[in-house]
Amino acid sequence: MTQQFTFSYRLIAAPQDLSAPDQALLTAANAALSRAYAPYSQFQVGASVLLESGLIIEGNNQENIAYPSGLCAERVALFYAGANHPQDPIVKICIVAQGDLMPEGALLSPCGSCRQVMLESEARQKNPIEVLLVQRSGEILVLETVQNLLPFGFSK
Numbered sequence: 206m207t208q209q210f211t212f213s214y215r216l217i218a219a220p221q222d223l224s225a226p227d228q229a230l231l232t233a234a235n236a237a238l239s240r241a242y243a244p245y246s247q248f249q250v251g252a253s254v255l256l257e258s259g260l261i262i263e264g265n266n267q268e269n270i271a272y273p274s275g276l277c278a279e280r281v282a283l284f285y286a287g288a289n290h291p292q293d294p295i296v297k298i299c300i301v302a303q304g305d306l307m308p309e310g311a312l313l314s315p316c317g318s319c320r321q322v323m324l325e326s327e328a329r330q331k332n333p334i335e336v337l338l339v340q341r342s343g344e345i346l347v348l349e350t351v352q353n354l355l356p357f358g359f360s361k
């Protein structure tokens with residue numbers, strides 16, 4: 206028997222087509238990106254996390270000369286939220302990136318470790334986290350839940 210896993214996502218043509226609150230979240234992600242510490246990869250990533258209270262947490266990639274010691278933007282933001290606002294559910298996360306590491310038309314989407322952490326954040330609060338993936342073309346992919354980014358994920 207063959208089974209299928211499919212999911213739907215929204216494709217927003219450009220940042221100005223986002224709602225005003227989503228544009229604010231994107232602005233925060235871009236601000237975070239501008240403060241990224243990525244001297245080794247020259248690939249800057251910014252993540253902004255909207256909490257239910259309205260608070261926006263910003264994170265960016267933090268690299269290290271001992272490469273594996275660095276951390277991705279998404280996890281910097283999510284761990285900060287978990288460390289400081291554990292009772293304030295995460296509503297959505299917006300991710301932006303810039304740099305030549307990825308070829309021009311490549312899809313910008315979080316790494317496996319960040320997906321795993323996002324999945325646990327979602328499971329922990331028992332409410333979906335919307336994911337906004339900003340592409341270099343200006344398009345934005347909007348996913349309803351982290352589960353769509355990590356099908357058959359390792360989760361309780």
Ligand code: THU
Pocket residue numbers: 243246248249250265266267268275276277278279306314315316319
């Ligand atoms: N990076 C992120 O911040 N998020 C991801 O999802 C993938 C990769 C960072 C890690 C490293 O600092 C740089 O991008 C190049 O891999």
